[in-house]
Amino acid sequence: MRITLLAGGIGAARFLRGLLADSPDAEVTVIGNTGDDLTLYGLQVSPDLDTVMYTLGGGNDEAKGWGRAEETWNALAEIQAYDATASWFGLGDRDIGTHLVRTAMLDDGHTLSEVTATLTARWNLPVRLVPMTDHRVETHVTVEDPDAPEGRRRLHFQEYWVRHHASLPVIDIEVEGIAESTPAPGVLEAISEADLILLPPSNPVVSIGPILAVPGVRDAVLASPAPVVGLSPIVGGAPVRGMADKLLPAIGVDTSAAGVALHFGARSSGGLLDAWLVDERDADAVPRIEEAGIAARAVPLMMTDVPAVAEMARVALDLADAVRR
Amino acid sequence: MRITLLAGGIGAARFLRGLLADSPDAEVTVIGNTGDDLTLYGLQVSPDLDTVMYTLGGGNDEAKGWGRAEETWNALAEIQAYDATASWFGLGDRDIGTHLVRTAMLDDGHTLSEVTATLTARWNLPVRLVPMTDHRVETHVTVEDPDAPEGRRRLHFQEYWVRHHASLPVIDIEVEGIAESTPAPGVLEAISEADLILLPPSNPVVSIGPILAVPGVRDAVLASPAPVVGLSPIVGGAPVRGMADKLLPAIGVDTSAAGVALHFGARSSGGLLDAWLVDERDADAVPRIEEAGIAARAVPLMMTDVPAVAEMARVALDLADAVRR
Numbered sequence: 001m002r003i004t005l006l007a008g009g010i011g012a013a014r015f016l017r018g019l020l021a022d023s024p025d026a027e028v029t030v031i032g033n034t035g036d037d038l039t040l041y042g043l044q045v046s047p048d049l050d051t052v053m054y055t056l057g058g059g060n061d062e063a064k065g066w067g068r069a070e071e072t073w074n075a076l077a078e079i080q081a082y083d084a085t086a087s088w089f090g091l092g093d094r095d096i097g098t099h100l101v102r103t104a105m106l107d108d109g110h111t112l113s114e115v116t117a118t119l120t121a122r123w124n125l126p127v128r129l130v131p132m133t134d135h136r137v138e139t140h141v142t143v144e145d146p147d148a149p150e151g152r153r154r155l156h157f158q159e160y161w162v163r164h165h166a167s168l169p170v171i172d173i174e175v176e177g178i179a180e181s182t183p184a185p186g187v188l189e190a191i192s193e194a195d196l197i198l199l200p201p202s203n204p205v206v207s208i209g210p211i212l213a214v215p216g217v218r219d220a221v222l223a224s225p226a227p228v229v230g231l232s233p234i235v236g237g238a239p240v241r242g243m244a245d246k247l248l249p250a251i252g253v254d255t256s257a258a259g260v261a262l263h264f265g266a267r268s269s270g271g272l273l274d275a276w277l278v279d280e281r282d283a284d285a286v287p288r289i290e291e292a293g294i295a296a297r298a299v300p301l302m303m304t305d306v307p308a309v310a311e312m313a314r315v316a317l318d319l320a321d322a323v324r325r
Numbered sequence: 326m327r328i329t330l331l332a333g334g335i336g337a338a339r340f341l342r343g344l345l346a347d348s349p350d351a352e353v354t355v356i357g358n359t360g361d362d363l364t365l366y367g368l369q370v371s372p373d374l375d376t377v378m379y380t381l382g383g384g385n386d387e388a389k390g391w392g393r394a395e396e397t398w399n400a401l402a403e404i405q406a407y408d409a410t411a412s413w414f415g416l417g418d419r420d421i422g423t424h425l426v427r428t429a430m431l432d433d434g435h436t437l438s439e440v441t442a443t444l445t446a447r448w449n450l451p452v453r454l455v456p457m458t459d460h461r462v463e464t465h466v467t468v469e470d471p472d473a474p475e476g477r478r479r480l481h482f483q484e485y486w487v488r489h490h491a492s493l494p495v496i497d498i499e500v501e502g503i504a505e506s507t508p509a510p511g512v513l514e515a516i517s518e519a520d521l522i523l524l525p526p527s528n529p530v531v532s533i534g535p536i537l538a539v540p541g542v543r544d545a546v547l548a549s550p551a552p553v554v555g556l557s558p559i560v561g562g563a564p565v566r567g568m569a570d571k572l573l574p575a576i577g578v579d580t581s582a583a584g585v586a587l588h589f590g591a592r593s594s595g596g597l598l599d600a601w602l603v604d605e606r607d608a609d610a611v612p613r614i615e616e617a618g619i620a621a622r623a624v625p626l627m628m629t630d631v632p633a634v635a636e637m638a639r640v641a642l643d644l645a646d647a648v649r650r
Contacts, residue, residue, distance in 0.1 A: 041425035041426065041428060041429040042367055042368070042425065042428040042429050042432050043367070043425070071399075072397050072399050072418060074396075074397050074399075074418040074419045074422065075400065075418045075419065075421045075422040075425060076422065077419070077422065078419045078421075078422020078423060078426075079422045079425055079426055081422075081447055082422070082423070082426045082443070082444065082447050083426065092399075093397060093399040093400045093418040093421075094399045094400065094402070094403050096400045096403075096418075096421060096425075097399065097400040097401065097402065097403025097404045097406075097407070098403060098407070100366035100367065100368070100400060100404055100421075101366065101403075101404055101407045101408065103366060103367040104366040104367050107367050118407070119407065122406055122407050
């Protein structure tokens with residue numbers, strides 16, 4: 001079975017581990033979000049690709065969810081010694097090794113796809129990880145700032161997210177360069193040839209949103225014969241992880257399991273979803289989602305350990321079979 | 326007293342420590358060689374500037390002579406895990422912190438002089454360290470290689486030096502970009518306004534040579550009223566440190582204390598030197614050097630500890646007074 005995922009970072013990586021435990025023989029392609037890529041001290045950083053790679057490669061920091069196990073932080077300590085104000089992003093020494101290889105390969109003219117293939121080869125990934133695009137795109141957020149001209153300020157998404165902990169009121173979110181981007185090699189094929197398309201519990205605004213916004217990707221999902229099944233990243237009215245609740249209102253979406261489902265929309269009415277899993281705490285949302293034309297089921301969605309996630313994946317696959325046309 | 330040095334890396338850094346111990350009140354300007362700067366995985370590395378900075382700032386690895394104390398090597402270990410063939414340069418994690426700040430500032434449009442001022446501010450250097458030029462120059466070496474087209478191959482000096490341990494026969498050495506370079510701000514002033522110009526025991530070919538080759542620098546030294554006193558980097562027919570013996574023959578210079586003195590030449594006959602210190606083992610070279618018009622003295626030149634170097638610096642200053650015009 002060929003399964004294709006549109007994936008963000010930590011949520012997607014943890015879901016993938018469960019999916020692979022449940023379906024070890026599935027041929028899995030992960031289309032990774034690069035919308036929150038950034039350049040930091042000249043380093044080309046791809047946070048979501050790396051989180052998936054480290055997690056599935058067994059090199060991740062399990063407690064933090066991002067970054068490397070057995071990490072040291074000496075380069076960052078030095079940067080802070082030179083400039084205490086400038087180093088808000090978590091750049092571990094081992095992680096920097098990855099960024100240096102990526103940066104050098106990109107400087108040498110390789111595409112991000114080629115770089116990603118080289119990097120993942122070292123980690124012997126049980127999936128194929130491809131970036132959504134080889135074009136450089138960057139998510140910027142416009143926030144309220146009374147001290148700035150016109151009361152607003154524009155900053156890189158990662159700066160908003162990591163440095164300011166999503167604490168600034170968001171006016172607008174824009175993925176710069178997305179309109180001119182094209183899908184990376186293999187992306188459209190992985191969608192059109194899939195037996196199942198999964199939306200893991202990733203941030204709908206800044207993880208799955210940018211992937212769907214690469215010209216051609218949304219149309220490919222709509223045209224694919226494969227069922228599209230998603231898992232709610234919102235449980236009990238709050239994100240399981242991260243700060244999606246700060247972003248959903250900015251795009252006019254209710255921070256709820258049903259809100260996100262309706263945002264993606266039912267396939268029967270021109271949207272993306274055939275089916276949607278919500279947490280058991282959100283069982284009362286199921287009728288409303290089904291009414292909109294999306295098959296829904298309430299199950300435990302907390303990714304406490306791999307067996308729990310495998311069970312979640314199993315339900316998603318069962319639901320896919322139920323809605324398969 | 327204003328003292329200006331034309332400085333390479335380890336030899337110059339250790340000499341400076343002794344000079345400052347002997348003359349703590351001297352106003353010292355160090356014109357640093359950038360001829361062996363390189364770009365490595367996108368990082369802008371200035372080995373000689375950093376060696377002087379770390380050594381005088383108390384952050385150097387005393388045993389190795391280059392790099393940082395209490396260094397870790399995790400980024401490099403990762404790079405090696407991705408590509409075992411590619412990581413021949415010693416990039417420590419703390420050292421990478423310096424390179425990241427330098428790279429980011431250069432990318433932002435700052436000059437290397439500005440970067441160096443920012444970096445050295447953190448280390449509270451007891452000297453002013455200025456790069457020889459803000460232009461990008463790079464030393465390349467042409468070596469014999471029977472497997473290469475026409476039997477020769479061109480590589481970056483650092484690759485020749487660090488990766489191949491200077492083991493390949495050298496045909497030619499070229500500092501790319503040097504003819505188009507200009508002295509960095511303050512360089513010519515530091516030479517013309519000096520009370521004393523010192524050539525520390527640095528590599529004459531790839532450390533002091535590139536500084537003198539920046540258009541205007543040699544002429545400024547020749548025109549300066551300050552005495553020019555050098556210390557031989559060759560002791561007993563071999564370099565005290567490094568592999569200058571592999572490079573001197575390539576520019577037609579005898580690997581000896583007298584050979585290097587005559588290469589720099591006597592001021593009285595259009596050369597650079599007023600005086601030259603050789604090691605006591607090379608005392609028999611003194612008459613030949615003096616015959617050429619360069620005051621010479623034989624003293625212990627091994628930089629075993631700071632007091633020994635301070636004594637060496639004291640003799641250089643005394644000799645400068647003796648030859649002062």
